[in-house]
Amino acid sequence: MAQLTNTQLSATIDEVWDLDVLQARYAAAVIMPRVLNRSDLVKKSGDTIHIPIKKRLVVGTVASDGGFTPDAQTLTQVDVSVDTWKYVSNETLDQTEAQSYWSPESDFPKDAGEVLGEDYDGSLANLYSNLTSNVIGSEANPTPFDDTAMLAAMLKLADRNIPKNALSFILPPIAFYLGLFKLDRFTDADKAGLPKNVLTTNFRFPLLGVPAYETTLLKTPGGTTAIKGFLLHKETLAIGMQMNNKFKRAEATAAAKFSTIVAMESLYGVKTVREEHGVVINIRNS
Numbered sequence: 001m002a003q004l005t006n007t008q009l010s011a012t013i014d015e016v017w018d019l020d021v022l023q024a025r026y027a028a029a030v031i032m033p034r035v036l037n038r039s040d041l042v043k044k045s046g047d048t049i050h051i052p053i054k055k056r057l058v059v060g061t062v063a064s065d066g067g068f069t070p071d072a073q074t075l076t077q078v079d080v081s082v083d084t085w086k087y088v089s090n091e092t093l094d095q096t097e098a099q100s101y102w103s104p105e106s107d108f109p110k111d112a113g114e115v116l117g118e119d120y121d122g123s124l125a126n127l128y129s130n131l132t133s134n135v136i137g138s139e140a141n142p143t144p145f146d147d148t149a150m151l152a153a154m155l156k157l158a159d160r161n162i163p164k165n166a167l168s169f170i171l172p173p174i175a176f177y178l179g180l181f182k183l184d185r186f187t188d189a190d191k192a193g194l195p196k197n198v199l200t201t202n203f204r205f206p207l208l209g210v211p212a213y214e215t216t217l218l219k220t221p222g223g224t225t226a227i228k229g230f231l232l233h234k235e236t237l238a239i240g241m242q243m244n245n246k247f248k249r250a251e252a253t254a255a256a257k258f259s260t261i262v263a264m265e266s267l268y269g270v271k272t273v274r275e276e277h278g279v280v281i282n283i284r285n286s
Contacts, residue, residue, distance in 0.1 A: 004068070005046060006263055006281070008147075016041065017208050021189070022158075023103055023107075024111060026111070026114035026115055026117070026118055027118050027121070027215060027216045027217050028117070029117035029118065029121045029216070029222070030121065030170065030213040030215045031099060031120075031121040031124045031125060031170055031213075031215065031230075031232075031237075032073065032120045032124060032166060032214055032219070033170040034170065034213070034232060034234060035124060035232065035234060035236065035237040035238055035239060036051070036228045036235055036237065036238035036239070036271075037233060037239055037240070037241075038051065038080065038238055038239075038240045039239070039240050039241040039242070039244060039268075041240065042082055042121065042240050042241075043242065044223070045090070045226065046082070046242075047081065047082050047083070047242075047270040048079050048081055048082065048276065048279050049079070049080040049194050049238075049240045050077050050078075050079055050252075051077060051078045051080065051238060051273055052075045052076070052077050053076045053077065053273075053274070054073070054269060055073070055074065055075070055076060055155070056069065056097055056111070057073070058071055071205050072133050072176065072195075073096055078238075078271060078272075078273045078274075080240045080269045080271040080272070080273075081239050081241075081269045081271070082240055082241075082267060082268060082269040083269055084133065084267070084268050084269055084270070085219055085265065085266075086095060086116065086119055086265065086266050086268075087263055087264065087265040087266070087268075088111075088115055088116060088248065088263065088264045089248070089261065089262065089264070090103060090104055090105075090261075090262060091134050091252070091259050091260070091261045092104050092259060092260050092262075093258065093259045094258040095258070096260060099262065100206070105249075105260065105262050108262050108264075109247055110246050112264040113245050113246070113248075113264065116218060116245055116264065116266050119266075120239060120266075120270075121215065121217045122149065122217050123239075123268075123270045124237055124239065124270050125228070125271050126217075126219060127237055128218075128219055128228045129281070130272035131173070131230075131236070131272070131278045131279070131280045132151075132275065133160075133275060133276040134142070134156040134157065134160075134276065134278065134279040134280070135279070135280050135281075135282070136149055136152050136153055136156070136279060136280070136281040136282065137149070137226065137281065137282035137283070137284075138282055139205070139224040139226045139281070139282055140224070140226075141282075142224070142226035142227075142282040142283055142284040142285065143194060143281070143282065143283065143284060144246035144270040144283070144284050145171060145174075145175035145179035145180065145229060145281065145283045145284075146177075146179055146180065146181050146225060149179075149281055150207055150208065151171075151208075151280040152168075153231040153281055154204050154208055156231075156279050157231065157233065157277070157279060160277075162233050162275055162277050163222050163233065164209070164210070166233055166234040166235070167210045167211075167214075167231060167232065167234075168211050168230075168232050168234075169210055169211070169212040169213065169230070169231055169232055170213050170215060170218070170230040170231075171209050171213070171214060171215075171218075171228065171229045171230075171258075171281075172214070172215065172216065172218045172227045172234060172283060172285075173216065173230075174227065174283065174284075174285060175214075175229055175283050176214060178284075179283070181205075184267050189260060189265075190237075191238055207213060210231070218230075219228070223239040224262065225284060225285050225286055226282040226283065226284065227282075227283050228280055228281070228282065229280070229281035229282075229283045230278060230279065230280060231279040231281065232277070232278045232279075233274070233277035235274045235277050235279060235280035236272070236273065236274055236275065237270065237271070237272055237273060237278070238270065238271050238273045238275040239269070239270050239271075240268060241266065241267070241268040241277065242267045242268065242269075243265055243266055243268075244266060245264055245265075245266055246264065246265050246266070247262070247263075247264050248262070248263050248264075248265070249261070249263075250262075250263075
């Protein structure tokens with residue numbers, strides 16, 4: 001007996017499309033707001049931002065005849081070159097725009113801004129190799145992020161008299177979920193002094209009074225099991241944006257094409273300003 005299968009009835013079987021287009025996922029920019037931002041200095045012109053830094057004063061001994069040698073207060077400087085030019089763009093044919101129920105252009109400004117935010121944070125995270133004065137663990141022997149690593153990082157900066165009022169922990173998810181959150185006192189509501197368990201609320205509490213931020217944009221050097229975490233003073237790193245997510249929309253008719261191009265561009269630079277003001281924590285990534 002002959003059977004009717006999907007092959008014979010393919011012309012009658014519907015293809016159903018969900019009319020809700022699900023959003024892409026972008027990592028929130030959490031490093032950029034916690035570093036020096038000198039964008040206002042290059043809004044109108046310029047390709048280099050000079051950041052002056054005072055040196056420490058020194059104490060001298062007065063000679064028996066009352067003489068002394070004045071110390072010259074010479075400033076040093078760090079230069080931030082605005083030399084990174086990035087863009088996000090897409091093009092939609094007029095026919096596609098007319099016939100599709102979804103317009104790629106509708107979400108573009110928001111999505112492009114978010115992906116450029118990822119790029120800023122990624123560029124800042126790449127500066128980890130410049131922070132050499134204060135390092136916890138090593139790439140060959142990384143540490144779980146626990147009380148010991150946290151206290152060691154704080155001690156590094158305390159020994160250097162780095163102010164505590166502009167510090168931030170910038171940590172990967174594993175520092176919380178396979179580190180701090182394995183310790184009851186950091187999750188249990190009654191021990192943490194919170195109304196609900198932090199695992200259900202996603203709350204990030206200060207660590208030793210220092211705000212803590214979670215990001216997936218930190219770096220894992222090739223061939224290692226270490227992922228970089230930071231304890232940063234605000235003056236450790238800097239960013240300067242000359243074009244901050246500048247949006248453009250253009251018809252391509254002049255190029256003999258019936259389409260619309262949308263683009264967003266950004267021109268910026270990043271720099272390590274005071275490397276001794278930051279700590280790199282080599283966190284075990286497993």
